[in-house]
Amino acid sequence: MHDLWPECNPANRPTRTGLNSAQSSRYMEVSAEKTEYTLFGARDTNLLDVRIGETVLNEVRTPKLLGLTMQPHKGLSKHERSVMAATDTRLMQLRAVAFPEWGQERKMLLAFYLELVLAKIFYGTVSWLFDASLSDRERLERVQAQAAQMMTGIPKAANREDAMRGA
Known part of the structure; x- marks a missing residue:
């Protein structure tokens, strides 16, 4: 099981706990190579250090979701x-x-x-x-x-x- 959570400040600890419990309770395996993230509304890039295990996820500026x-x-x-x-x-x-x-x-x-x-x-x-x-x-x-x-x-x-x- 991988540790999936954004590293920012202590306020994100509930997010980390929620993601980890959702991942383990649903027997979900997340592929770090295929996973990307987008921050909507943020003008700056690389604001978060999002990781799966030790792998840092890529930020995508124009995601394509279901076409x-x-x-x-x-x-x-x-x-x-x-x-x-x-x-x-x-x-x-x-x-x-x-x-x-x-x-x-x-x-x-x-x-x-x-x-x-x-x-x-x-x-x-x-x-x-x-x-x-x-x-x-x-x-x-x-x-x-x-x-x-x-x-x-x-x-x-x-x-x-x-x-x-x-x-």
């Missing part, structure tokens, strides 16, 4: 940019499948859209949408409208709401 990239001071803006880039790629894939000469059925295109485009947009939305800028939210709406236009065959100049209703 969401977080930055301590910029929130989830990096994740928002990656979602936007990924949706552009997914729209190109949807455009290729929705090619008129292929004669794809609308149900198949809808399933493709739900799995490719919306799944990427909505994964973790609860975590980052509140922090998204107005322009990013509008861009997400445009992406959905573009996909709806592709699925319904409505021209690009058509009203966005009409395309969304048609899809």
